[in-house]
Amino acid sequence: MNHKTKSIRPFIGAQDYDLSRSFYRDLGFQEVILSPAMSLFTTNVYGFYLQNAYVKDWVDNTMIFMEVENVNKFWHELLELKLTEKYKNVRLAPIRELEWGKECFIHDPSGILWHIGEFNVN
Numbered sequence: 001m002n003h004k005t006k007s008i009r010p011f012i013g014a015q016d017y018d019l020s021r022s023f024y025r026d027l028g029f030q031e032v033i034l035s036p037a038m039s040l041f042t043t044n045v046y047g048f049y050l051q052n053a054y055v056k057d058w059v060d061n062t063m064i065f066m067e068v069e070n071v072n073k074f075w076h077e078l079l080e081l082k083l084t085e086k087y088k089n090v091r092l093a094p095i096r097e098l099e100w101g102k103e104c105f106i107h108d109p110s111g112i113l114w115h116i117g118e119f120n121v122n
Contacts, residue, residue, distance in 0.1 A: 009040070010048050013059045015110040017052035023087055023109050024050065054110065063113045071095055071118040075104050078116075 014020035021039060025031055029041035037052035048064070068074045075095055083090045083106075093105035103117035 007045065007047065010062075010064060011051055012048055012062055012064070012112055013051050013053045013055060013110065015054045015059065017050070019087065019109050020050055023083070023090065026081055026083065026086070027106075059110050059112055063115060065115040065117060067117055067119065069118065071102050071104060071116060074116055078104070078106070 017037070021031060024041045029043050029047075032040040032042070034040055034049075039050050040047050041050055046066075072095065078092065084092060087109050089107070089109050089111065091105075091107040095102050095104045101117055101119040103115050106114040106116065108114065
């Protein structure tokens with residue numbers, strides 16, 4: 001098959017939809033409201049759909065990997081946002097160096113785990 005794929009966008013849930021919307025805007029995503037219960041959040045050409053839907057088992061098992069150009073820069077900018085002070089359930093885990101590259105972690109207000117990674121260039 002020869003796909004001419006233009007995008008792949010996961011759907012994620014939110015325990016508190018408005019709180020999650022605010023969180024993702026604070027992270028620098030641009031919001032396009034599609035309906036009262038769903039928004040598209042984008043950065044550059046990439047995006048995901050945030051839904052006003054919460055199923056604990058689904059959300060607790062959702063992980064998203066976002067590759068960035070520079071994890072160190074991302075981490076320092078992330079700390080400046082003070083998201084753990086602003087959002088009760090948000091958690092951050094610092095950069096880990098691994099054989100393939102490095103990554104840090106963000107748990108959004110609902111518990112969705114974001115891996116923010118940078119691959120080694122060989």
